[in-house]
């Protein structure tokens with residue numbers, strides 16, 4: 001630690017007495033192992049009623065005369081350009097004597113500071129945080145939610161450097177929830193090995209509530225949140241434990257040291273991370289069975305993402321370029337199969353029954369079959385174009401020529417699962433494909449898979465060509481539901497909705513099924 005850095009530490013008073021409740025490690029490095037960071041950020045919240053917070057970056061050891069500080073344009077997990085730089089105001093850079101340094105704006109998300117060679121300097125800026133959304137910063141008098149991509153300016157050349165974060169608040173807030181490592185014996189100070197890890201760990205601060213944690217295979221799982229609401233919290237955590245258990249059992253191991261569900265308050269949507277997930281959450285109403293079931297389904301989806309997309313991932317989704325769209329054809333795998341698995345997991349956890357499981361699948365089938373976009377857009381096109389069309393396609397805006405990769409992806413998950421089971425007499429299933437991808441690409445090759453590699457992996461599990469099934473991925477060919485459902489002794493029945501003329505497809509049980517059909521049905525649905 002240099003002298004200047006020492007004096008910085010000594011001069012910073014920690015106003016807050018927040019308890020650090022979350023300290024998850026993502027890799028084998030601990031805070032003590034990390035080299036001294038060159039980048040130290042301090043977030044200060046002076047008057048939360050303004051919805052503005054202050055960020056100061058102390059920067060040392062830079063050997064050039066200028067540096068480009070950049071704000072990310074999007075956050076992984078939410079595949080839309082957000083232009084987070086728009087939230088930055090009052091930017092200034094000061095040398096070690098407090099004198100203003102020249103700042104230029106070469107483009108909309110870059111601040112270029114000059115005259116800094118071999119100098120320790122500070123950058124200060126304000127962030128406006130007034131939009132409640134899981135992919136946006138939000139601050140009010142009750143809590144703060146920091147999206148790291150929208151908060152911390154980064155330097156491309158230092159993206160792999162360790163970073164240190166400090167949060168100072170004046171409010172009597174008592175807890176912080178994040179997946180970041182906390183610094184030993186430092187209240188509200190965190191460190192990460194690099195910016196990718198920092199950007200994977202949003203921070204929630206406020207008077208938070210932590211529900212009783214549970215352990216699976218000795219690994220702690222926590223649920224911490226703001227304004228959780230009134231519901232049976234013991235029952236909720238017991239069900240969540242079963243959900244996580246079923247997710248883990250697919251892969252046979254837990255790849256993190258701790259996992260935190262972070263409830264950011266009422267709203268819509270959740271975003272997945274390696275050792276945590278941030279979820280919009282309102283527990284009021286969870287005493288109704290249907291609400292609890294759909295909440296568990298939603299949490300199963302976000303949890304399953306820690307495997308599917310954070311670890312098993314498309315080739316293009318890592319390392320990320322935070323300045324532009326990271327396009328991939330494979331969001332149907334990351335999102336659609338996660339949707340299929342959210343149903344499977346809550347079914348296997350005993351939270352929903354067969355009828356409810358089928359009803360979820362019928363929901364996706366009917367959404368797809370009533371979407372004229374299916375004649376125009378394939379699954380890969382839907383994935384690739386999500387940056388333009390939005391995550392659920394572009395319904396209702398002119399001629400609907402887009403689809404949702406959630407709906408068709410989940411349906412394709414069912415078709416692949418049934419095809420693999422049918423080709424192997426129920427010896428193998430989609431679970432084997434997910435395990436193969438996890439072991440081969442995440443653990444051994446430590447990279448994402450390509451479109452062709454995904455199909456090859458599926459075919460190697462099935463032991464046959466699946467080129468016909470992958471036409472549902474690459475083309476707009478109409479899905480032959482009866483063919484695939486019949487593998488499990490099921491079929492499809494269609495009626496027209498008298499009121500609005502929409503198609504209504506229902507999954508039905510066939511009569512006089514064979515022993516193989518019964519075996520596949522049992523494999524998929526249980527007894």
Ligand SMILES: [Zn+2]
Nearest residue numbers: 301305335338
């Ligand atoms: Zn998702």
